[in-house]
Amino acid sequence: MDEQARIMQALGGVSLAGHSVQGGMALPPPHGHDGSDGDGRKQDIGDILHQIMTITDQSLDEAQAKLVHFFNLNVNIVFIRGAQEEDSPDPQLMRLDNMLLAEGVSGPEKGGGSAAAAAAAAATGSPTDNSIEHSDYRAKLSQIRQIYHTELEKYEQACNEFTTHVMNLLREQSRTRPISPKEIERMVSIIHRKFSSIQMQLKQSTCEAVMILRSRFLDARRKRRNFSKQATEILNEYFYSHLSNPYPSEEAKEELAKKCSITVSQGVGTTITVAQVSNWFGNKRIRYKKNIGKFQEEANLYAAKTAVTAAHAVAAAVRPSQTNSPTTPNSGKLKSESPFKLHSQQEKQYKSGGIET
DNA sequence: TGCAATGATTACTC
DNA sequence: GAGTAATCATTGCA
Numbered sequence: 001m002d003e004q005a006r007i008m009q010a011l012g013g014v015s016l017a018g019h020s021v022q023g024g025m026a027l028p029p030p031h032g033h034d035g036s037d038g039d040g041r042k043q044d045i046g047d048i049l050h051q052i053m054t055i056t057d058q059s060l061d062e063a064q065a066k067l068v069h070f071f072n073l074n075v076n077i078v079f080i081r082g083a084q085e086e087d088s089p090d091p092q093l094m095r096l097d098n099m100l101l102a103e104g105v106s107g108p109e110k111g112g113g114s115a116a117a118a119a120a121a122a123a124t125g126s127p128t129d130n131s132i133e134h135s136d137y138r139a140k141l142s143q144i145r146q147i148y149h150t151e152l153e154k155y156e157q158a159c160n161e162f163t164t165h166v167m168n169l170l171r172e173q174s175r176t177r178p179i180s181p182k183e184i185e186r187m188v189s190i191i192h193r194k195f196s197s198i199q200m201q202l203k204q205s206t207c208e209a210v211m212i213l214r215s216r217f218l219d220a221r222r223k224r225r226n227f228s229k230q231a232t233e234i235l236n237e238y239f240y241s242h243l244s245n246p247y248p249s250e251e252a253k254e255e256l257a258k259k260c261s262i263t264v265s266q267g268v269g270t271t272i273t274v275a276q277v278s279n280w281f282g283n284k285r286i287r288y289k290k291n292i293g294k295f296q297e298e299a300n301l302y303a304a305k306t307a308v309t310a311a312h313a314v315a316a317a318v319r320p321s322q323t324n325s326p327t328t329p330n331s332g333k334l335k336s337e338s339p340f341k342l343h344s345q346q347e348k349q350y351k352s353g354g355i356e357t
Numbered sequence: 358t359g360c361a362a363t364g365a366t367t368a369c370t371c
Numbered sequence: 372g373a374g375t376a377a378t379c380a381t382t383g384c385a
Binding site: 224225226227232275276279280283287 | 362363364365366
């Protein structure tokens with residue numbers, strides 16, 4: 001490959017080929033640069049740096065001879081292209097910048113992507129649970145961030161070195177033909193723009209890596225955990241003791257979530273949220289309604305359990321006075337024909353003749 | 358390994 | 372916004 005082609009390639013663009021994040025999270029190739037855009041697009045940053053350093057190491061005369069030829073051939077074309085591409089704020093670049101900033105990849109360090117981790121927590125309805133997964137997420141995001149900054153630094157360094165080199169050559173060339181400062185300035189800005197487009201590819205790759213990371217870690221279905229036995233028992237106890245109206249209030253849900261979390265945190269180190277309690281009751285109501293027969297045994301079991309608990313409580317409470325009055329709803333054997341009170345929405349439908357019971 | 362159980366999500370209604 | 376119904380995706384057991 002001759003020098004002219006090399007320089008053209010250096011200005012053409014690179015990808016992040018060869019870099020990967022620990023754990024198999026490879027940075028994907030940027031869109032539109034999967035090889036269809038010429039071999040130069042696949043050039044690794046290391047090769048670019050090597051080329052630049054090779055040029056720099058050459059004797060000035062040798063490099064000058066080649067570059068003078070290159071500039072004489074291409075400078076007009078580059079100027080025309082440069083004028084066409086000039087001064088248009090790229091919305092794509094702005095989007096990428098905003099996203100990298102929001103994810104905590106660019107900009108000041110936010111604890112390795114704590115903003116995104118917080119968003120993840122919010123998305124799953126829990127600020128504190130899944131802490132193991134989130135710390136893993138943060139670690140991976142931190143790796144992406146590190147690679148991004150390393151590459152960015154390399155690009156900037158390469159850009160500066162290349163600019164300096166070109167400036168030196170132009171100065172050398174100015175001995176043989178007049179070169180105005182404006183011309184040099186223009187050439188520098190063209191080089192900077194070319195390197196900016198390389199940076200954009202880096203940003204795009206980084207954004208894609210973050211997206212993949214997010215989808216992998218934040219898809220809640222993937223990390224579904226069964227509730228502990230104790231937590232399920234607490235929820236079931238409430239459900240069957242309120243079978244006539246298994247719609248816990250917001251306070252009751254919070255209370256249940258707290259109770260379940262206490263029992264769960266002893267073993268697993270996670271919590272159960274109000275949203276999860278809502279999910280649980282939603283699922284339970286539907287599944288109970290769909291197959292009352294199947295749940296009858298379970299219902300009887302919990303009803304008996306509740307009755308025993310209530311009896312003990314009552315016995316303890318009334319022992320001095322020896323009175324006898326059960327306080328727990330649905331104590332004793334359950335009536336299967338009345339699963340639970342209709343939800344207000346269903347109640348309306350029922351009243352209007354829309355539902356048969 | 359197949360399958361039932363189960364937590365989460367989605368689309369929809371009110 | 373809360374609830375239902377259907378469905379998805381994962382877990383855990385025989």
